[in-house]
Amino acid sequence: MKSHLQELVKAALHDLHSAGVFDFELPENITIERARDRSHGDFACNIAMVLAKPARSKPRDLADKIVAHLPASEHLAEVSIAGPGFINFTMSPAAYHAVVGEALEAGEAFGRSDVGAGKRVQVEFVSANPTGPLHVGHGRGAAYGATVADLLAAVGFEVHREYYVNDAGRQMDILGTSVWLRYLELAGEELTFPVNGYKGDYIWDIAADLHREHGDTYRQLAIDVFNGIPVDEPAGGDKEVHIDALIMQAKKMLGEEGYLLFFNKALEVILSDIRKDLEEFGVVYEEWYPERSLVSSGKVDEAIEQLKKSEHIYEEKGALWFRSTDFGDEKDRVVVRDNGVKTYFASDIAYHWHKLARGFDRVIDVWGADHHGYVPRVKAALTAMGDKEDADKLDVLLVQFASLFRNGEKVQMSTRSGSFVTLRELREEVGNDAARFFYVMRKCEQHMDFDLDLAKSQSNDNPMYYIQYAHARVCSVLRQLDEKGLSYDRASGLANLQVLSESHEQDLLRSLSRYPEVVETSALNHEPHQLAHYLRELANDFHTYYNAHQFLVDDGALRDARLTLIQAARQVLANGLGLLGVSAPESM
RNA sequence: GCCCCGAUAGCUCAGCUGGAUAGAGCGUCCCCCUCCUAAGGGGAAGGCCAGAGGUUCGAAUCCUCUUCGGGGCACCA
Secondary structure, three states, X not given: OHXXXXXXXXXXXHHHHHOOOOOOOOOOOOOEEEOOOHHHOOEEEOHHHHHOOOOOOOHHHHXXXXXXXXXXXXXXXXXXXXXXOEEEEEEOHHHHHHHHHHHHHHHHHOOOOOOXXXXXXXXXXXXXXXXXXXXXXXXXXXHHHHHHHHHHHHOOOEEEEEEXXXXXXXXXXXHHHXXXXXXXXXXXXXXXXXXXXXXXXXXXXXXXXXXXXXXXXXXXXXHHHOOOOOOOHHHOOXXXXXXXXXXXXXXXXXXXXXXXXXXXXXXXXXXXXXXXXXXXXXXXXXXXXXXXXXXXXXXXXXXXXXXXXXXXXXXXXXXXXXXXXXXXXXXXXEXXXXXXXXXXXXXXXXXXXXXXXXXXXXXXXXXXXXXXXHHXXXXXXXXXXXXXXXXXXXXXXXXXXXXEEEOOXXXXXXXXXXXXXXXXXXXXXXXXXXXXXXXXXXXXXXXXXEEHHHHHOOOOOOHHHHHHHHHHHHHHHHHHHHHOOOOOOHHHHHHOHHHOOOHHHHHHHHHHHHHHHXXXXXXXXXXXXXXXXXXXXXXXXXXXXXXXXXXXXXXXXXXXXXXXXXXXXXXXXXXXXXXXXXXXXXXX
């Protein structure tokens, strides 16, 4: 509907332009908005006020001219000029009735569009280090990223969902070493577990597996393992130095093969757990991209070479620095440490550089808001290696923290103790549907209070149940047809939509017609919450209608029309919930 | 100190990228099942859009400053 009106206004403007009324360039985009107030019609256009100045004309006079040049359209019932110079459009009943037919005919495809056709977009999200199970913070990134990706796909983009696996680097070494130490304990050694080691139960599980499979093959005496290792923090030492020394010790005592056994086992177990967790959450990826492959394929070195070519690299205090301040970063960044080890940032530069080389038109990263300081340096690197245009292809969406609330109190989370709330625990407690819905109900830059009790409650307090219930109610009504011995004929329903004269029916039709617009703006703005809010409004329209009128009436034509209308509503509810990764139950 | 995000009804939040009289839900109060699931619906009350300037036909929305929350400022990942 909206795009139709834009075409009409555009045509009128061109008409006026060629008639010589305007001597300036016509605007590319014409804003058409839904009128907030019904008395202003269905849509409003502010173009006359926008162009009043360049046209050296009063807004209302200009509006008069535009209206006079509007092409005729069967979808338009009325056009009027109001207020300071708004052009208000009222759509014809036929325009709304057409939506019902479209929704039923297109089915699951209704609401999809092709505005993104021909464009490839990559969405990278979650990408949590594979050092333990996903926790509730990752959950928000997962739900948000997956929904943004699905929305983009719905409006025609070719979407590539990717998980960057940080399977190289120090954190992974700490993980492998932690598993080995637990293995030693299971083998009967007594030792003091490092403060900085990973302490979760899952580490014990992995160690137990290895001990079962390999017995005491990799056992060493604790006294030997800790011999010469600088003391840990509780003993007055430095926990970082302590753990680094233990890693070196593990590598030395286990040999490359033995060390890799522990390292890879830990990685494999945890990664497959993460993968399973996400799959159960309805989140699937086209690709799991390992950091190790970047290193082994030489892409990290290539990236550093490329940076050197760009002459934004210098050496100082034995380290190699990228002069990111040339591109607006607040300080320069180390790429290769004085010990010759490349930083995580180096991998990340290579990774993002390679992303662009893979030919995506847009690259989206979904990050936790705590990584915001990282954005300027990554963009700086991309600018240095290519140009500003490359850097502009990267969109970093920062997701703020989510706090869980139970019984009105904040649930404390701590990774330190290893007793954090995992995504899996959350899913088991409130269900996948509620988790997916609640995570995207708020826009991503908003801090979120996740109310566990509300997510579980089966009442209209809970917006997800409210929406699902509307869907189930339509299904229930259709089931009653047989029981009541009544018939339904869709063709008759579509042909008789003009009998739907009740205000509740008008409201529902109006809401249904908005759906394609909502999907598009939600997708292009990366704002799934808009869709969530829309669905609540649509469900409200339906419930109100349900309470005010009987659908299974004796009048056949009216019954067919009403059932056709609510089936269109059911389709839109199902499609919208589907895009959010939430099920649309047929009965509740 | 610097950077990012937020501040809208008692509470949790929308507000369609600058539009017409600021909207929902919850909570409070009143009302609606001999009727397709009351897991529902209707109504009332509730606001100096944190504060102060600015930009223009027009500001909750854009800019500056201030105040208060949250997060971040490594040769960690």
